[in-house]
Amino acid sequence: MESLRKLLAQDEPLIIAGPCSAETETQVLETARQIATNKKVKLFRAGVWKPRTRPNNFEGNGEMALPWLQKVKAETGLPTTVEVANAEHVDLALKYGVDVLWIGARSVVNPFSVQEIADALRGVDIPVMIKNPVTPDMELWVGAIERIAHAGISDIVAIHRGFSSFDKTQYRNQPKWSMPIEFRRRMPDVPMICDPSHIAGNTLLLFHVAQTALNLDMKGLMIETHINPREALSDARQQITPEELSQMLATLVYTKIAASESEANILESLRERIDKVDRHLIEILAERMDAVKKIGEFKRDNQVTVLQMGRWNEIVNNRIWLGKSLGLQEETVKKFLDLLHIESIQLQQGVVNGTAREE
Ligand code: PEP
Numbered sequence: 245m246e247s248l249r250k251l252l253a254q255d256e257p258l259i260i261a262g263p264c265s266a267e268t269e270t271q272v273l274e275t276a277r278q279i280a281t282n283k284k285v286k287l288f289r290a291g292v293w294k295p296r297t298r299p300n301n302f303e304g305n306g307e308m309a310l311p312w313l314q315k316v317k318a319e320t321g322l323p324t325t326v327e328v329a330n331a332e333h334v335d336l337a338l339k340y341g342v343d344v345l346w347i348g349a350r351s352v353v354n355p356f357s358v359q360e361i362a363d364a365l366r367g368v369d370i371p372v373m374i375k376n377p378v379t380p381d382m383e384l385w386v387g388a389i390e391r392i393a394h395a396g397i398s399d400i401v402a403i404h405r406g407f408s409s410f411d412k413t414q415y416r417n418q419p420k421w422s423m424p425i426e427f428r429r430r431m432p433d434v435p436m437i438c439d440p441s442h443i444a445g446n447t448l449l450l451f452h453v454a455q456t457a458l459n460l461d462m463k464g465l466m467i468e469t470h471i472n473p474r475e476a477l478s479d480a481r482q483q484i485t486p487e488e489l490s491q492m493l494a495t496l497v498y499t500k501i502a503a504s505e506s507e508a509n510i511l512e513s514l515r516e517r518i519d520k521v522d523r524h525l526i527e528i529l530a531e532r533m534d535a536v537k538k539i540g541e542f543k544r545d546n547q548v549t550v551l552q553m554g555r556w557n558e559i560v561n562n563r564i565w566l567g568k569s570l571g572l573q574e575e576t577v578k579k580f581l582d583l584l585h586i587e588s589i590q591l592q593q594g595v596v597n598g599t600a601r602e603e
């Protein structure tokens with residue numbers, strides 16, 4: 245197949261679709277046939293070894309399912325991808341001519357597993373997609389990518405699939421969008437796609453998550469698709485039919501990074517405004533921190549506590565009220581104040597304890 249990077253460099257996002265699990269030959273082939281009628285889809289996914297959080301759930305058909313994927317490719321022309329979690333999986337996937345491998349979120353948390361996969365891949369030329377770890381740990385994600393890259397794999401793609409959390413939210417896995425953005429800042433050469441199915445966990449939220457990912461310039465989507473989602477042996481709530489997939493792909497707005505020349509000029513002048521405001525914001529921040537420092541010196545000299553809850557409450561209430569009168573959301577103002585407060589407390593602790601860093 246064409247390299248994944250090449251597919252990702254095209255204008256249209258890379259669409260990967262297929263069932264969570266390869267359940268039966270008929271289910272795999274029928275799903276693939278229907279998916280293949282949509283030319284936007286470029287890669288067929290199916291889980292053959294399923295990492296299940298709890299035992300006694302369907303754990304995949306293993307090697308038996310790999311010839312079904314060969315049939316998918318022979319019949320529809322779609323290249324295929326499966327999840328691998330150990331060296332044996334890698335060897336079998338290569339033996340049966342799987343085109344792209346992916347490493348799942350539960351494996352990425354374990355450097356032993358990732359290293360085992362990396363060692364099995366040494367000297368092999370195959371694209372590898374690496375999901376974020378289940379926990380929002382940037383270093384684990386970066387580390388997994390480095391391990392696979394050090395094994396000599398050059399075609400590496402990151403998949404954002406959200407993060408599990410103790411708190412129950414509307415998402416199955418919270419997207420925490422700032423994290424994939426920070427990842428891309430740190431690893432600018434690794435293209436990123438999104439798996440909205442595992443973020444949403446249900447079909448209602450799927451479209452919204454997929455559109456948000458495209459708006460954030462993610463280069464593709466992996467969408468779990470099944471001929472009969474309700475009967476699926478895994479992830480039944482989040483899978484859609486091939487027909488629903490086509491509707492979704494036709495409805496998504498494919499935002500582009502580069503605007504036309506006239507659009508670019510408008511964007512440029514709007515950005516000039518942001519640049520100017522940011523400059524003010526930074527100058528004002530410096531002024532505020534200077535005032536915080538002076539107060540810190542006063543507190544040190546007069547042995548007054550750094551944290552003054554009464555004053556903090558007064559600031560929060562007053563600033564939220566002010567923000568509201570200017571059309572700002574309470575949550576936005578509160579987050580901003582929290583950030584300022586943490587920095588201010590830290591600075592004053594430094595002044596009072598005599599360990600202040602020189603700004
Ligand atoms: C999957 O893609 O079916 C899967 C198990 O995903 P994740 O590793 O993101 O949980």
Ligand code: MN
Nearest residue numbers: 264468478479
């Ligand atoms: Mn799944």
